[in-house]
Amino acid sequence: MAEEIPGFTTLTQEGAAAGPPTLSLRPAESPDEALLLRIFAESHCAEFELLGLEPAALGGLVGMQYRARQAQYSAAQPEAVEYLICGGDGSPVGSCWLDDTPGQLRVLDIAVLREHRRRGVARAVLSSLCEQAVAAGKPVRLSVWHQNVPARELYRSLGFTAPAGSGPAGDPAEDGDLGNGYLELQFVPDSAPRLRAGAR
Incomplete structure (x- = not known):
């Protein structure tokens, strides 16, 4: 079950015919690694498919880029946290990296799984983060x-x-x-x- 981060307002995901499901964030954990890699690959490495590489080589290249990104964020913003964006049933629909400090809330990355795009997920998450920042005055x-x-x-x-x-x-x-x-x-x-x- 997804656990909302403190102060995170209820989100709505647009475009659903049967009423807007809620979205929430939960910190990513080790068992989520494969899913996080998939989200990263779909959002940041689509152009690699044009290289015509064998699946093993393509997977290795994507994995290398993913690990480099993780290391970069961890080194530059050691307090940053990677979250999974979860739908109303708790299933992940995307991810985001947030660095929440007293002076600002920095969004390092936000990505949505291919099958959940164009439904207002990123807009809902960002809107809620902006409301949270307004309340905190940053x-x-x-x-x-x-x-x-x-x-x-x-x-x-x-x-x-x-x-x-x-x-x-x-x-x-x-x-x-x-x-x-x-x-x-x-x-x-x-x-x-x-x-x-x-x-x-």
Whole structure:
């Protein structure tokens, strides 16, 4: 059974005909490793399939990338926690990495299993995290690949913006540009009216 993290508000998953099931988060554990690898592969390694590798070689490449990502997050944000996003019946539908500190709530990664996409899962999770941040009076921050247009549109629809003066040499035209292909975006408590106005 999924255990909601403290302060995490009830989520609703959009697009279900028989009423919106609830979503919750629970910390990932060792037995979840195979599922987490699958979520990572579907969300971050789809292009590897175009390489035409044998299944064993492809699996090895994906596994190497997965372990590198896990090590990177653990080293850079040692207090970060990986959660499984669970449906109303407790079955996992995705995962997310969160680094919750007194000064900010950073979303390191959020991914949804292929069969559960386009149903509002990521939007519901992010909306709830933003509400949680509003209550705590701190921002939610994340970075997104510049060319990931659907994700950027989702974040902006929820009130995420680039920090002013964060571009190269303070260039406002490049606000949020981290110089490595990623954009830094943030949701600040002042954006709360956008959530209450129905951004979900």
